[in-house]
Amino acid sequence: MARLADIDGNPVAERYELTACLQCGRCTGGCPVGLRSPLNSRRLLYEAVVREDGDALVARDEVWDCTACRTCSDRCPRELDPAAVIREIRTLKIEGGRIPTTAMDALESTLKHGNPWGRSRRRRTQWAEGLPVPSVEDGQESDRLWFVGCTPAYDPRCQAMARALARLFHAAGYAYTTLGTEEVCCGSEVLRLGELGLFEELLETNREALQGLEIREVVTTSPHCLTAFRTDYGLEIPVRHASQAVADLLDAGRLPLVRQAPLRVAFHDPCYLGRQSGVYDAPRRVLAAVPGVELVEFDRCRERSLCCEGGGGRMWLEGLGEGERNAQRRVRDAADLGVDAVVTACPFCLLTLEDARKTTGLEDTLEIVDLAELAARALDDPADGPGEEERS
Numbered sequence: 001m002a003r004l005a006d007i008d009g010n011p012v013a014e015r016y017e018l019t020a021c022l023q024c025g026r027c028t029g030g031c032p033v034g035l036r037s038p039l040n041s042r043r044l045l046y047e048a049v050v051r052e053d054g055d056a057l058v059a060r061d062e063v064w065d066c067t068a069c070r071t072c073s074d075r076c077p078r079e080l081d082p083a084a085v086i087r088e089i090r091t092l093k094i095e096g097g098r099i100p101t102t103a104m105d106a107l108e109s110t111l112k113h114g115n116p117w118g119r120s121r122r123r124r125t126q127w128a129e130g131l132p133v134p135s136v137e138d139g140q141e142s143d144r145l146w147f148v149g150c151t152p153a154y155d156p157r158c159q160a161m162a163r164a165l166a167r168l169f170h171a172a173g174y175a176y177t178t179l180g181t182e183e184v185c186c187g188s189e190v191l192r193l194g195e196l197g198l199f200e201e202l203l204e205t206n207r208e209a210l211q212g213l214e215i216r217e218v219v220t221t222s223p224h225c226l227t228a229f230r231t232d233y234g235l236e237i238p239v240r241h242a243s244q245a246v247a248d249l250l251d252a253g254r255l256p257l258v259r260q261a262p263l264r265v266a267f268h269d270p271c272y273l274g275r276q277s278g279v280y281d282a283p284r285r286v287l288a289a290v291p292g293v294e295l296v297e298f299d300r301c302r303e304r305s306l307c308c309e310g311g312g313g314r315m316w317l318e319g320l321g322e323g324e325r326n327a328q329r330r331v332r333d334a335a336d337l338g339v340d341a342v343v344t345a346c347p348f349c350l351l352t353l354e355d356a357r358k359t360t361g362l363e364d365t366l367e368i369v370d371l372a373e374l375a376a377r378a379l380d381d382p383a384d385g386p387g388e389e390e391r392s
């Protein structure tokens with residue numbers, strides 16, 4: 001028997017300086033799944049230090065409940081990183097073949113098809129049919145890349161957010177290109193599931209694509225791609241979320257939002273956009289520019305936003321927790337606020353909230369809307385836009 005060691009045999013307690021842990025429980029106290037899951041970061045760290053049997057820790061399945069929201073790591077007064085320790089345990093579980101089938105399928109699909117949804121590479125651009133979306137495959141180059149992302153490209157509900165964004169970009173004459181069917185998964189969830197080898201492959205593929213095309217700026221639909229490129233890849237070029245690009249186009253007077261979209265809305269700050277990337281104001285600037293929209297804030301908004309449980313690979317994991325899911329709490333809170341819609345800006349939040357709306361019986365009274373979808377409703381004519389020569 002030996003203490004918990006990472007995949008290279010380094011003791012986890014030393015690598016992550018876990019003996020500095022005060023056992024104060026601030027990490028566990030902020031964990032969004034802590035109330036209904038056996039996952040307890042404080043106890044896991046304690047056991048990583050004192051327990052002689054590392055294999056017993058790796059056998060624990062509650063680590064799959066982690067959404068990789070990083071609240072625990074952000075709250076630690078000793079600047080320890082419980083989220084990274086949990087990811088180490090996931091990596092060891094994968095090495096031992098102890099991964100839930102659904103997550104394994106997502107990883108295998110990413111390896112084979114470049115996306116976790118089991119869909120063919122050839123169909124990656126089907127979402128854009130009928131829209132003027134430039135692609136390097138058609139020889140339309142630009143030094144700005146819109147990285148569409150797997151879920152907006154393939155998921156039928158999330159394709160609407162990609163289509164709305166394409167219409168906004170077109171209406172503003174925003175210059176960009178896409179990778180078309182050559183785009184492959186950013187690897188955000190692959191990394192957080194603990195599959196380090198596959199993540200490295202995806203990182204290399206994407207990095208080479210960006211360098212080969214001399215891309216100087218990346219805009220992402222998903223906050224998860226944003227976090228991957230900014231934090232995990234350490235790209236030196238600017239990477240922005242689509243909400244930031246749209247807010248800047250509005251500020252520059254390039255996006256005519258003229259139609260009324262009368263709606264009382266609450267904005268759900270996605271963890272990977274807000275707390276992990278510091279983007280809070282851009283989506284609110286977009287909401288303020290849509291005629292007829294009234295924003296009502298959740299009690300838990302901005303830094304205190306309630307994680308929807310869609311991150312950290314949880315889209316492909318059922319989880320051990322019982323009782324009400326956070327997304328269900330979120331839509332009930334929205335109903336209590338008396339809003340017509342919850343607006344968000346992340347494909348995973350969109351899907352978890354849509355699901356929660358149905359399972360809580362709010363289907364007929366509450367709408368779940370992506371930020372770009374809402375803004376595109378206010379375009380005078382979604383099909384209208386400047387010609388290619390006007391793009392900049």
Ligand code: SF4
Pocket residue numbers: 020021022023024025026027028041042045075076077078079080082
């Ligand atoms: S917040 Fe930090 S110091 Fe406190 S129990 Fe968690 S890991 Fe230990």
Ligand code: SF4
Pocket residue numbers: 027030031032033034039041065066067068069070071072073082083086
């Ligand atoms: S990353 Fe989030 S979900 Fe995971 S243990 Fe930390 S606080 Fe809990």
